[in-house]
Amino acid sequence: MTPLLPREAPALASSLTVGHSFAKGLALAAKKPFLSVNHMEGHLLSPFVGEEQIPPHLALIVSGGHTLLIRVRSVGDYQLLGQTLDDAAGEAFDKVAKMLELPYPGGPEIEKLAKTGDPTAFDFPRSMLNEDNLDFSFSGLKTSVLYTLKKLPNPRERLPDLCASFQAAVFEVLIAKALRAARREKLSLVTLSGGVSCNATLREQLSAACHEEGLTFRSSPPSLSTDNAAMIAFAAYHRLRAGQTSSLSTDIDPNLKLA
Numbered sequence: 001m002t003p004l005l006p007r008e009a010p011a012l013a014s015s016l017t018v019g020h021s022f023a024k025g026l027a028l029a030a031k032k033p034f035l036s037v038n039h040m041e042g043h044l045l046s047p048f049v050g051e052e053q054i055p056p057h058l059a060l061i062v063s064g065g066h067t068l069l070i071r072v073r074s075v076g077d078y079q080l081l082g083q084t085l086d087d088a089a090g091e092a093f094d095k096v097a098k099m100l101e102l103p104y105p106g107g108p109e110i111e112k113l114a115k116t117g118d119p120t121a122f123d124f125p126r127s128m129l130n131e132d133n134l135d136f137s138f139s140g141l142k143t144s145v146l147y148t149l150k151k152l153p154n155p156r157e158r159l160p161d162l163c164a165s166f167q168a169a170v171f172e173v174l175i176a177k178a179l180r181a182a183r184r185e186k187l188s189l190v191t192l193s194g195g196v197s198c199n200a201t202l203r204e205q206l207s208a209a210c211h212e213e214g215l216t217f218r219s220s221p222p223s224l225s226t227d228n229a230a231m232i233a234f235a236a237y238h239r240l241r242a243g244q245t246s247s248l249s250t251d252i253d254p255n256l257k258l259a
Helices: 013-030 039-048 089-099 106-114 139-151 155-185 200-213 229-241
Strands: 005-009 034-038 057-062 067-074 077-083 189-193 216-219
Touching: 013 034, 034 039, 034 229, 039 057, 039 067, 039 189, 039 216, 039 229, 057 155, 067 155, 077 155, 089 106, 089 139, 089 155, 106 155, 106 200, 139 155, 155 189, 155 200, 189 200, 200 216
Parallel strands: 005 034, 057 189, 189 216
Antiparallel strands: 057 067, 067 077
């Protein structure tokens, strides 16, 4: 197999410009194919890193900037089924962690505290849970946490319960919508990827829910859940196998859509 020189989008424009330009120059000098890869496609395919085939499946991508439900037919053939209408799930974790005066990034800190908390202690809203669509909204949940904090005499004493209850509200919606999408699209395989998929509770709960529904579940390993070069190279590998390369005139697009 010819070595790849992939670059990615979306991301910060300044970073993309530097990396994109360097990769183009390297491709020219080495006389190798150049592939411009969507960063989210790397997350999308990361549960299959090392494999030769990407089967049809329902993908849930949960990160700091995105919350997406994607129907994957094959490499490059993706259909957007649902997305967040405001904050991404990972963004909500970070913002709530800041309210709770926890270190950044907030996801791991909330997960750690939630392990000793009561997920039923606070009745936070499950936004859009019962609406007949596959979209998400987490801004209302974030606001509810803020109002709850203002009412508590000593929020620091309730941090585990606050974290567990917030996390439970996010995960209930993610899992319900993912299963709903899989049923509607008649897909038997569900995948989980993106930075928030590092959360062991989310992986365990979605895996159990899929098992109960008779669905197969796969997630990217924690080492490939956050941003990494391996997932980008893997996406480029499959694009090249499909006979696709990018023109050296390809420009960056920080807002490039996956589907």
